[in-house]
Amino acid sequence: MAEPIVTLQSIEKRYGARTAIHDVSFQLYPGETVALVGMSGGGKSTIMRLIAGLEKPTSGRLAYRDPHIVTRVMFQNDRLLPWLSVQDNVGFGLRDPAVTELLAAVGLAEAADLYPAQLSGGQRQRLALARALLAQPQLLLLDEPLGALDALTRRNMQDLIMRICAERHLSSLLITHDVQEAARMADWIIVVKDGTNVYQTAGAKGQGPTVVASVGEDVLQVILQPAVTP
Numbered sequence: 101m102a103e104p105i106v107t108l109q110s111i112e113k114r115y116g117a118r119t120a121i122h123d124v125s126f127q128l129y130p131g132e133t134v135a136l137v138g139m140s141g142g143g144k145s146t147i148m149r150l151i152a153g154l155e156k157p158t159s160g161r162l163a164y165r166d167p168h169i170v171t172r173v174m175f176q177n178d179r180l181l182p183w184l185s186v187q188d189n190v191g192f193g194l195r196d197p198a199v200t201e202l203l204a205a206v207g208l209a210e211a212a213d214l215y216p217a218q219l220s221g222g223q224r225q226r227l228a229l230a231r232a233l234l235a236q237p238q239l240l241l242l243d244e245p246l247g248a249l250d251a252l253t254r255r256n257m258q259d260l261i262m263r264i265c266a267e268r269h270l271s272s273l274l275i276t277h278d279v280q281e282a283a284r285m286a287d288w289i290i291v292v293k294d295g296t297n298v299y300q301t302a303g304a305k306g307q308g309p310t311v312v313a314s315v316g317e318d319v320l321q322v323i324l325q326p327a328v329t330p
């Protein structure tokens with residue numbers, strides 16, 4: 101089996117007297133998508149910030165297969181720069197074939213000279229995705245990036261992210277409040293509760309319209325319904 105690209109072992113993060121997370125242990129493998137689900141305040145964003153290297157754990161072991169790993173984060177707020185065109189939001193003035201190729205990959209080739217204010221919510225998130233991909237990250241961190249989109253646009257974005265991750269053999273860590281989204285996009289779903297990972301289940305990546313997921317107290321079930329109901 102391939103070596104994990106990120107390993108978390110008994111991770112704890114305290115802010116002063118407050119323990120945000122404790123006993124968090126899991127691994128992320130190359131090309132896999134792991135979703136973190138759970139109640140607000142459970143510790144999902146803290147886990148993501150630690151993996152992104154934005155903060156250091158108080159204790160425990162956080163190890164990367166490649167110490168020079170490139171990670172990129174996509175947030176719900178797309179953080180686009182309104183005074184830059186679509187292509188400059190990706191390349192910051194760089195006129196590189198990679199920028200053109202990325203815009204084509206996310207379906208924004210025709211919109212290269214528009215400005216963020218001229219884009220729909222879905223287009224803005226596609227642009228944020230292209231920008232995240234320019235640095236050729238090995239790990240994409242998705243912090244509830246699709247939360248503000250309508251259902252159809254959201255589903256199309258899920259498909260786009262899954263396709264791009266598969267094509268580039270990218271690993272991703274997804275925070276979502278939508279259990280069905282987690283089930284649809286992830287190989288593994290981790291339930292985070294009271295600052296620790298309490299349960300892990302297999303997802304059903306790519307099994308779009310047929311996934312049904314439900315969360316019990318701590319337990320999450322992913323059920324694949326038959327594509328055609330007799």
Ligand SMILES: Nc1ncnc2c1ncn2[C@@H]1O[C@H](COP(=O)(O)OP(=O)(O)OP(=O)(O)O)[C@@H](O)[C@H]1O
Pocket residue numbers: 115118119120121138139140141142143144145146147
């Ligand atoms: N910088 C900080 N200082 C103090 N406490 C913090 C800090 N960041 C997070 N916490 C605390 O850590 C706990 C976990 O927060 P975190 O944001 O990781 O949860 P979450 O599961 O991502 O929540 P949500 O779904 O609402 O985004 C919370 O109790 C929060 O108040």
